[in-house]
Amino acid sequence: MAEENSPESETAGTMESCTVVIPCYNEATRLRVDAYEAFLRSETSRGISLLFVNDGSLDGTLAVLNGLRTRLPEQVSVLDQQPNRGKAEAVRKGMLQVMADGHAAVTGFWDADLATPLEEIRHFRDLMTARPELHLVLGSRVRLLGHRIHRQPVRHYLGRFFATAVSLLLRLPVYDTQCGAKLFRITPELEQVLAEPFHSRWIFDVEILARYLAFHHGHSRELGAEMYEYPLPEWSDVKGSKVRPTDFLRAFGDLATIYRRHLAK
Ligand SMILES: Nc1nc2c(ncn2[C@@H]2O[C@H](COP(=O)(O)OP(=O)(O)O)[C@@H](O)[C@H]2O)c(=O)[nH]1
Numbered sequence: 001m002a003e004e005n006s007p008e009s010e011t012a013g014t015m016e017s018c019t020v021v022i023p024c025y026n027e028a029t030r031l032r033v034d035a036y037e038a039f040l041r042s043e044t045s046r047g048i049s050l051l052f053v054n055d056g057s058l059d060g061t062l063a064v065l066n067g068l069r070t071r072l073p074e075q076v077s078v079l080d081q082q083p084n085r086g087k088a089e090a091v092r093k094g095m096l097q098v099m100a101d102g103h104a105a106v107t108g109f110w111d112a113d114l115a116t117p118l119e120e121i122r123h124f125r126d127l128m129t130a131r132p133e134l135h136l137v138l139g140s141r142v143r144l145l146g147h148r149i150h151r152q153p154v155r156h157y158l159g160r161f162f163a164t165a166v167s168l169l170l171r172l173p174v175y176d177t178q179c180g181a182k183l184f185r186i187t188p189e190l191e192q193v194l195a196e197p198f199h200s201r202w203i204f205d206v207e208i209l210a211r212y213l214a215f216h217h218g219h220s221r222e223l224g225a226e227m228y229e230y231p232l233p234e235w236s237d238v239k240g241s242k243v244r245p246t247d248f249l250r251a252f253g254d255l256a257t258i259y260r261r262h263l264a265k
Pocket residue numbers: 022023024025026027055084085086087088090091110111112113115180240241242243
């Protein structure tokens with residue numbers, strides 16, 4: 001068709017617009033406001049906006065977020081959820097809000113501590129733009145030469161153990177389920193994936209995969225074709241994590257429940 005090569009269609013189709021959810025619980029002292037501002041003001045971040053969800057924080061998080069919104073009203077919005085409901089629910093509510101707003105083609109979530117640098121949002125979004133078949137792009141903390149992945153050894157090995165269990169259970173060769181950097185294409189499937197609250201507070205990432213897998217009747221190869229794990233060039237543990245060692249044990253209990261609910265035949 002004639003329109004296919006017109007300049008209009010080239011510019012209109014260049015980049016998927018993207019609104020990423022940042023869940024925030026007591027992040028007043030960890031939020032690197034300058035880094036957020038620099039990222040959003042950069043020319044290359046056009047089409048990217050952030051929705052911060054204040055999840056019943058007891059510190060000054062909401063004031064910090066409102067300050068950022070005042071300075072960048074076009075690109076920053078704030079959802080105040082009271083009381084604290086946990087990361088899973090904050091992310092779910094945030095992504096539902098992005099879908100209801102109807103401006104973005106892509107959403108997702110990103111940990112507020114910027115363990116994954118914000119700049120990677122552009123690379124994730126570029127992948128979504130270049131490959132329309134992708135519905136999920138997941139950050140993956142793979143320690144490769146030339147990649148700066150700084151993770152505490154204990155958390156690295158516990159994470160590897162957990163991800164291996166998940167990949168066996170889901171029959172999906174996923175390397176890292178728990179990285180807090182993920183983008184999703186907005187589709188009717190995503191709407192259904194987010195329709196109900198998650199059972200698990202911390203491994204809702206696995207629950208998301210299990211819910212997608214249910215759409216494919218457990219055919220993990222079909223789902224695998226819609227997913228891309230992006231080996232991050234940089235990731236570093238940021239002090240102040242709220243995850244405790246007991247959460248690791250709870251994660252296995254949650255994994256068993258997810259398996260029973262979504263995958264056991
Ligand atoms: N909404 C919400 N977010 C939380 C909660 N706890 C942590 N988070 C957010 O989840 C993200 C990851 O938390 P973090 O403590 O850094 O976890 P870790 O890096 O996986 O150990 C951050 O954006 C936190 O603000 C919570 O109870 N509710």
